[in-house]
Amino acid sequence: MFKKVFHKPWLAWLDKRIPPNPSHALNMRSVFILPSRFGWGFIVMCMCLFLLGTNYQNNLMLLLSYLLLSVMLLTLFYSYQNFAAIALSVSPPKTVFANTTAHLTLNRVKHSNYKTKPEGLLQVQWLQIHKLKLPKLKDTTSITFDIGNQEQRLSIPVLLYTRGEHKLPRLTLKSAYPFGLFNCWTHLDFDVEVMAYPEPKAGKLGEVVHYTQDAAGSKEDERQGNEDFFALTDFIEGEPLNRVAWKQVAKTGNWVVKQFSEQKSDDVYLSLPPNTPLEEGLSALTQKIVSMQSQGVHYGLKLGSTTFTPNNSIAHMHQCLRALATYPNTTFAVSSASTTPVAAASLAAQTTGDSASKGLSK
Template identity: 35%
Template sequence: MASASYKLSPWLHRWLNRRIPAAKHQRLSHRSIFILPSGFGLMWLLLSLLLFLFGTNYQNNLVIGLSLLLGSIFVSAILYSYRNLAGLRLSALPAPDVYAGETVAIPLKVTADSQLYQINLSYPAGDVVTVKEVASQGQIAALPLPTRHRGYLSPGRLLVESHYPLGLCRVWSWVDMDNPLLVFPAYHPDKVRLHSIPGGGEDSPLYQFGIDEFCGLKSWHPGESLKQVAWKQFAQGRGMLSKEFSDPHGDPVWLQLPANLCGEALEQALETLCWQVDQLAKQNCVNWGLQLDKQQLPPAAGEAQRIACLRALAVYQPLTMTEASDEQQ
């Protein structure tokens, strides 16, 4: 898999923003397609010119005819190269969760009005992905892109390129799919400790919170687990009864970001919190929240709580000196 190595200049970015605005759905047409001879195409034209000069100089009609044939093939290649991108439709799809330092596969749906061939797709910092055939039913292309830091990441303009059919012309387009990614902090494993803010500051171990407690008996119904059957009561002749359990409901507990951190210490603390959030979600812990300076995510549970906390960690910015002094006052 080849690696893309192009960088657009600022003035070209501004011109492209006016000519090809950002959108989650793009359809290539004459306004967004560019075409020039390739290196091989330039050599082809040079050969055609030399043959024409040679034929006219020596009055050789066969050589002149050959030069005209090569020229006509080149003109036909221009038309077919353009048709191989015209009508191509690209649609941005939601990207999977990614943590800093990982490589994310950005999904794009690729469809076309007619059969297209050998389409190369790449982002500036990613690898080139070749779609051999594009048809009306479409397919999903996953474009790899490395990540380094947490926060929002813009992949940049997508390079769509083709040299089909003969390699005489390079036809391409730069499209902005308007698909910024949110990169979560990297993992930094550490012991998970929850803090009870209302109760006054004692650390609460993860597995001490949310344990089911016995709260009574009810009639057993077919299909329920036999592990829940109250066998002692059954032996006493009271019939089939099953045990009921409930979660204890104490003060809400919180994951907290230590105060007065900056630089690498802050990033490591955010990475630790990121790992702890995932651990709490895996353990199905209930009634926990996240506190980042003035920002608080109220206690909850489930996948929605995990995503909300990871997003808050990804975009967190420390308080400025003015904000910190106002908070202390």
């Protein structure tokens, strides 16, 4: 009940005090510090020593209580200074499929206000929010890093259970360095969104429509007549005989075929299968797109009022998968590319590997 009442005001207060930002350098506004359980026990012990020393007029006991209290105060300042020296930037996670793990990468950068490097163990976990379903740390509630080592990157796993574009919640960073007397923590929002494509699964597909000029009544050799000759390659059994270079076969006896710079294959339009649950249909379309992309087949997609013209580029694959991931809640702009070339090439290799490992061949 307490969480339901104070959840939204608390998050609004955090957004005002620690605004979302791709990078954070900790300061007095973003660091919270309180004694730990061990620290509260330490304070009670100091008070008991002081009362005993006062009651029995024991100067050594009073001196010991003052000394321990001084250590407590010095630890307070040193714990804050060590924790506030942390500065982090974020590398957004790559696009993944649902029910797989993405990785949010935190890069440790130099703090502008501190020359010393932070030390000790840094505990990282997602901020626990009422009824939070996405995301969760895989197989554990928190991850511990040695912030003082030479590694400049902290990798935080994100297990995404459903498709769609997800706004990642705040990360809670905790440290009890050096003596465990104080807990320093902060809740950082790196303003990161991650896209999860539907999970590829075999299933029924919608009607596959071929749109070729041959189907419209034109002959394939007439269509190829408008293309530029590119090269001669070895003949492979099953290729059309009208592409065979018969003059070369007559001269050398070697069977070769003509390749053109603008050769076209049958264009295929995919659509959601009728009378099938939405998630099953989207998963089947995802599996088919990944399979056709790896085979080099040109394909298009009809999804609601949106139509993607046939293509076989990496950007086209990501546009189609992104549309499947956000369907039907989000309208998708066909003209915009959703992934950078480097990330696109990386995910293309990943999707090919995932489809092979799950037996998603056509």
